[in-house]
Amino acid sequence: MIICHCNSISDHDIRSAVDWMRASDPDTIITPGKIYRALGKRADCGGCLPVFLDTMKSCDTIGVPMELRGLAAHRHKDISDERRQKGNRVS
Structure with a gap:
């Protein structure tokens, strides 16, 4: 099935590219x-x-590598309070 008509990219092309990229660098x-x-x-x-x-x-091969899963959640926890007290106001 054609996915991108402008560039004539099919679903097979996308899946092949994903498989190729995953095989070359997991x-x-x-x-x-x-x-x-x-x-x-x-x-x-x-x-x-x-x-x-x-x-x-x-x-099937699109998955995020295990080492990288959940990084965004951990990052938001670390910087969410920005080490400020809750009642501080900017003058």
Whole structure:
């Protein structure tokens, strides 16, 4: 099925690019931009992005590496209070 009509990218192309990237570097974070670059293309109008992302998410090999899971949650806990008292006001 054609996902991106501007660049003639099919769901098979996206899955192949994801599998290739995961095989070449198991710890890489796969983004739509990286998939476009792997296919030698550039995003044009962006109308395909919702379907493009759904196709990416449906790939078996798209998963985030175990070492990187939950990093955002830990980071927000560390900086959420910014070491200030709750009652401080800026004059």
